[in-house]
Amino acid sequence: MKSVEIVARSVDEAVQEGLTKLDTTMDEVDISVLEEGSKGIFGFIGSKSARVRLEHKPTIKWKTRIATEYVVKLLEHMDINADCTVKVQDEGNIALDLSGDNLGLLIGRRGQTLDALQYLISTVTNREGGEWVRVIIDIEGYRSRREETLKALAQRLAAKVRATGRRIALDPMNALERRVVHSELQGQDGIETHSEGRDPFRRVIILPKK
Amino acid sequence: MKALVEFIAKSLVDHPDEVSVTEIESDHELICQITVAEQDMGRIIGKQGRIAKAIRTVTKAAATKKGIKVQVNILE
Numbered sequence: 001m002k003s004v005e006i007v008a009r010s011v012d013e014a015v016q017e018g019l020t021k022l023d024t025t026m027d028e029v030d031i032s033v034l035e036e037g038s039k040g041i042f043g044f045i046g047s048k049s050a051r052v053r054l055e056h057k058p059t060i061k062w063k064t065r066i067a068t069e070y071v072v073k074l075l076e077h078m079d080i081n082a083d084c085t086v087k088v089q090d091e092g093n094i095a096l097d098l099s100g101d102n103l104g105l106l107i108g109r110r111g112q113t114l115d116a117l118q119y120l121i122s123t124v125t126n127r128e129g130g131e132w133v134r135v136i137i138d139i140e141g142y143r144s145r146r147e148e149t150l151k152a153l154a155q156r157l158a159a160k161v162r163a164t165g166r167r168i169a170l171d172p173m174n175a176l177e178r179r180v181v182h183s184e185l186q187g188q189d190g191i192e193t194h195s196e197g198r199d200p201f202r203r204v205i206i207l208p209k210k
Numbered sequence: 211m212k213a214l215v216e217f218i219a220k221s222l223v224d225h226p227d228e229v230s231v232t233e234i235e236s237d238h239e240l241i242c243q244i245t246v247a248e249q250d251m252g253r254i255i256g257k258q259g260r261i262a263k264a265i266r267t268v269t270k271a272a273a274t275k276k277g278i279k280v281q282v283n284i285l286e
Contacts, residue, residue, distance in 0.1 A: 070221065074268075
């Protein structure tokens, strides 16, 4: 729930009720008073209720909540049982880790399904407005393991290029994975790297330095 | 599958009330057809079809779990 409108006897009361309903604190919401309300004579004749509207600010805290709730609902609709933990929640970054049984299905071939999932979650989270945040979804450390694999692969292929003097094209990868390879091999002697082709077939090329 | 596709579609658009999903069953696969408000076409397709592709990938994963084949179409 992003916003609520509350009618109560006083503005203060309405705000308190709203905060409870949204399960949040004063600094996380924008409050607009729609009607001040008045006590009237003797407290009842001509008394008017106060009406306020509370809306979540698009803070990182709120966006993390959106992301987490969305993942859980999405997985429910997929009939998948998984726990979602927040790993990082700071300026500009949200990282969530999913754990559960048989989540291989959610990773897909070379993380394709995981990337799709992450893209949807990121889109929904960033619809809330505010600063754009990077949303990273991992499944039981898949991404960090994959990063280690990529680094090892990069080193192995770089050695091969140095030995043979011939260029090597890696398999197509997404931008994040290509960046891992580039930064792993940056500044290494005798070789250089660049990318060729268009997404989703863009790939890293390792070639001997002229 | 319908509930999943509908949930995803509604989460992405500005007019969730105008989202409708119909399922067509053929002998070898299930076809899910999404219709959204005209103004929401961009939101459901995304830059270079990235959102549409993500919807298909996620739906296919869910279908694989159930042992069925699914195709997701976005109708104009």
